[in-house]
Amino acid sequence: MTRRPHHPVLIRGQEAEDWEDVAAIFEGERAIAGTLQLPYQSRDAIRDRVENPRPDLRVLVAVLDGRVVGTLGLHFGRGRQAHTAHIGMMVHDSYQGQGVGTALVEAAIALAERWLAITRLELTVYADNEPALALYRKFGFEIEGTLRDYAFRDGRYVDAYLMARLRDET
Numbered sequence: 685m686t687r688r689p690h691h692p693v694l695i696r697g698q699e700a701e702d703w704e705d706v707a708a709i710f711e712g713e714r715a716i717a718g719t720l721q722l723p724y725q726s727r728d729a730i731r732d733r734v735e736n737p738r739p740d741l742r743v744l745v746a747v748l749d750g751r752v753v754g755t756l757g758l759h760f761g762r763g764r765q766a767h768t769a770h771i772g773m774m775v776h777d778s779y780q781g782q783g784v785g786t787a788l789v790e791a792a793i794a795l796a797e798r799w800l801a802i803t804r805l806e807l808t809v810y811a812d813n814e815p816a817l818a819l820y821r822k823f824g825f826e827i828e829g830t831l832r833d834y835a836f837r838d839g840r841y842v843d844a845y846l847m848a849r850l851r852d853e854t
């Protein structure tokens with residue numbers, strides 16, 4: 685059962701000044717294991733990414749205890765996939781299981797579906813990432829297929845699921 689924070693989680697758009705908090709999230713062992721990030725990333729590279737976001741990416745952050753503890757990126761499709769967006773997210777290792785991910789996904793769905801006319805939200809998640817699977821299922825994401833040997837993680841290849849949520853089916 686998830687422990688709820690004493691204070692509500694604030695969700696807002698990512699600002700350039702968030703880069704140090706974001707870099708701290710990227711250093712987490714579980715954050716790295718659950719995503720395609722590599723250990724030992726340069727803080728300069730992360731700073732550059734936060735300060736100069738790609739135009740096809742919108743990043744939301746979660747603020748708790750006065751610091752950014754979670755980040756969620758919506759990567760928009762183009763042309764005939766303009767109705768789609770791909771989600772990538774991570775929560776600081778010390779703040780997982782406290783409802784931060786839930787608040788981020790809830791906000792991302794509202795932004796995508798109610799303001800950006802996105803009708804298909806998709807993501808990839810490692811097949812053994814139980815907390816993430818539970819989070820996405822809670823919001824109506826369904827597994828559409830298995831991506832075998834999707835990525836190399838800590839010495840071995842791991843499968844991932846492709847999951848999606850269709851606005852008009854929820």
Ligand SMILES: CC(C)(COP(=O)(O)OP(=O)(O)OC[C@H]1O[C@@H](n2cnc3c(N)ncnc32)[C@H](O)[C@@H]1OP(=O)(O)O)[C@@H](O)C(=O)NCCC(=O)NCCS
Binds near residue numbers: 780822
């Ligand atoms: C996956 C992740 C984003 C979830 O964020 P979070 O803030 O920990 O999630 P929440 O606290 O909002 O919990 C969401 C749901 O996950 C489930 N959950 C949480 N912790 C869990 C655990 N240890 N084991 C199993 N399920 C768990 C619960 O069902 C919970 O919903 P509930 O509170 O309604 O019961 C976060 O754990 C994380 O960043 N992990 C490392 C990076 C990663 O895996 N990113 C996702 C890539 S696809």
